[in-house]
Amino acid sequence: MSVSVQEADFDIGTEVAGMTDGRSDIGALVTFTGLVRDMAGDARIDGMTLEHYPGMTEQALIDIVAEAQTRWPLQAVRVIHRHGSLEPGDRIVLVATASPHRAAAFAAAEFIMDYLKTRAPFWKKEGVPGGGRWVDARDADASAEARWQSPQPLSK
Amino acid sequence: MSVSVQEADFDIGTEVAGMTDGRSDIGALVTFTGLVRDMAGDARIDGMTLEHYPGMTEQALIDIVAEAQTRWPLQAVRVIHRHGSLEPGDRIVLVATASPHRAAAFAAAEFIMDYLKTRAPFWKKEGVPGGGRWVDARDADASAEARWQSPQPLSK
Amino acid sequence: MDVLYFAWVRERIGLPRETVETEAASVAELVEELRGRDPRYAAAFEDVSALRVALDQAMADFDAPLAGVREVAFFPPMTGG
Amino acid sequence: MDVLYFAWVRERIGLPRETVETEAASVAELVEELRGRDPRYAAAFEDVSALRVALDQAMADFDAPLAGVREVAFFPPMTGG
Numbered sequence: 001m002s003v004s005v006q007e008a009d010f011d012i013g014t015e016v017a018g019m020t021d022g023r024s025d026i027g028a029l030v031t032f033t034g035l036v037r038d039m040a041g042d043a044r045i046d047g048m049t050l051e052h053y054p055g056m057t058e059q060a061l062i063d064i065v066a067e068a069q070t071r072w073p074l075q076a077v078r079v080i081h082r083h084g085s086l087e088p089g090d091r092i093v094l095v096a097t098a099s100p101h102r103a104a105a106f107a108a109a110e111f112i113m114d115y116l117k118t119r120a121p122f123w124k125k126e127g128v129p130g131g132g133r134w135v136d137a138r139d140a141d142a143s144a145e146a147r148w149q150s151p152q153p154l155s156k
Numbered sequence: 157m158s159v160s161v162q163e164a165d166f167d168i169g170t171e172v173a174g175m176t177d178g179r180s181d182i183g184a185l186v187t188f189t190g191l192v193r194d195m196a197g198d199a200r201i202d203g204m205t206l207e208h209y210p211g212m213t214e215q216a217l218i219d220i221v222a223e224a225q226t227r228w229p230l231q232a233v234r235v236i237h238r239h240g241s242l243e244p245g246d247r248i249v250l251v252a253t254a255s256p257h258r259a260a261a262f263a264a265a266e267f268i269m270d271y272l273k274t275r276a277p278f279w280k281k282e283g284v285p286g287g288g289r290w291v292d293a294r295d296a297d298a299s300a301e302a303r304w305q306s307p308q309p310l311s312k
Numbered sequence: 313m314d315v316l317y318f319a320w321v322r323e324r325i326g327l328p329r330e331t332v333e334t335e336a337a338s339v340a341e342l343v344e345e346l347r348g349r350d351p352r353y354a355a356a357f358e359d360v361s362a363l364r365v366a367l368d369q370a371m372a373d374f375d376a377p378l379a380g381v382r383e384v385a386f387f388p389p390m391t392g393g
Numbered sequence: 394m395d396v397l398y399f400a401w402v403r404e405r406i407g408l409p410r411e412t413v414e415t416e417a418a419s420v421a422e423l424v425e426e427l428r429g430r431d432p433r434y435a436a437a438f439e440d441v442s443a444l445r446v447a448l449d450q451a452m453a454d455f456d457a458p459l460a461g462v463r464e465v466a467f468f469p470p471m472t473g474g
Contacts, residue, residue: 011169012168012169012172012187013167013168013169013170013172014169016168016169016189020189020191020245022245023245024191024192024193024194024243024244024245025193025194025195026191026193026245027190027191027193028188028189028190028191029187029188029189029191030186030187030188030189030265031168031185031186031187032184032185032186032258032261032262033172033176033184033185033186034183034184034258034474035176035180035182035183035184035185036180037180037181037182037183037256038180038181039181050473051399051400051403052473053397053399053447053450053466053468055450056447056450056451056466059450081473081474087180088180089176089178089179089180089182092474093473093474100193102188102190102269102393103300105188106188106262106265106266109186109262110262113258113474116473116474117471117472117473117474118470118471119452119471120471120473120474121399121447121466121468121471121473122471122472122473122474123399123400123468123469123471123472123473124472124473125400134400134401134469134472135472136472137469137470137471137472138472141474144259190393206392207318207319207322208392209316209318209366209369209385209387211369212366212369212370212385215369237392237393248393249392249393258474269393272392272393273390273391273392273393274389274390275371275390276390276392276393277318277366277385277387277390277392278390278391278392278393279318279319279387279388279390279391279392280391280392281319290319290320290388290391291391292391293388293389293390293391294391297393
């Protein structure tokens with residue numbers, strides 16, 4: 001398990017290689033990459049600033065990954081979340097999961113993303129014409145997280 | 157949409173770059189990579205041969221991707237499936253989906269994989285000590301496909 | 313009519329494809345004809361429930377008619393991915 | 394006790410962190426104290442239901458006791474990912 005909170009960009013190919021190279025026990029590898037979109041609803045976005053809570057952020061990500069590892073057989077997990085100033089098209093977050101089985105790899109990656117949205121202390125401020133605005137926490141994120149609570153949805 | 161059936165290996169980073177570079181409208185990118193495992197049940201696997209039905213294979217993949225596109229808002233889809241001789245640790249298949257929304261990108265990638273397993277004419281022969289054996293179609297794959305049939309499971 | 317075999321069907325019959333002259337009206341009739349040829353075909357078509365068939369590269373049933381069909385393929389359930 | 398502010402809480406108050414001398418027994422009492430300081434704090438703490446609090450970097454409730462706590466952080470619901 002490896003978790004990073006960083007300003008620097010990341011390379012998906014490099015991260016994936018670090019998880020799988022030299023191994024032949026992995027059957028399924030899932031990656032999720034979140035990117036800055038140039039639109040939010042009807043508004044043009046010209047950039048985004050990501051603020052975080054140093055120390056607590058890393059621990060929150062470690063805890064989320066540890067929880068995923070108790071639920072699914074994971075052979076490797078990589079989480080990278082950027083902070084600072086980003087532009088449309090920039091990568092924000094990477095979650096990569098490796099497992100013998102594809103259902104587990106998919107479920108774990110979705111689980112980590114859902115939990116990360118509501119439990120990792122990051123805050124997005126979108127740059128819109130005339131200023132900036134803090135992104136509202138979406139009810140959709142709370143319900144995406146809630147679906148992982150008992151009964152457990154996936155044991156395939 | 158782009159579909160390839162090939163003997164050659166692929167590079168996840170290159171494929172993903174081809175989907176996202178120069179764009180700023182994508183919010184979520186999901187990749188699934190299937191790899192040759194060195195074990196199947198209790199048996200050691202020393203390689204795998206993938207046979208396919210040229211012509212029908214490509215059309216089946218195109219149809220599956222087209223079906224996914226009717227179900228979710230997808231901005232780019234890439235599918236690569238290898239055939240020929242593979243070794244443990246080798247990549248077999250890549251499915252990558254890009255969407256404004258993460259739930260759609262995840263669901264579409266899972267859907268394409270589930271359908272691919274039962275509808276794309278590939279057959280795996282595992283190399284085991286003393287010979288080779290054709291992989292049995294798993295009931296789990298049929299039920300993984302069945303879950304996408306009505307009622308539609310995901311409209312988040 | 314071209315008849316194609318894949319995976320263990322191909323191995324049991326011993327060839328990947330052949331041209332077949334037939335009056336068979338349906339897939340099932342074609343299977344009966346082939347099965348009667350020799351033990352290799354009999355072995356390949358022993359349990360039709362373990363087989364799938366495609367007509368002109370589209371999945372079909374064993375009672376599908378063969379009129380106008382140019383390519384028939386027999387194979388086990390798919391195991392890609 | 395160190396008190397940290399993030400996102401629009403930080404912007405409304407005008408600083409990211411400060412050291413606060415307080416006898417407050419709970420988070421809610423600390424919020425009352427801060428709210429009474431000046432209009433910037435009053436604006437930041439106007440609607441506590443829009444806020445979250447962490448004690449020593451672990452999420453907590455507003456009625457949680459402050460005994461032994463070294464770091465309190467106030468922020469809106471998280472929006473990462």
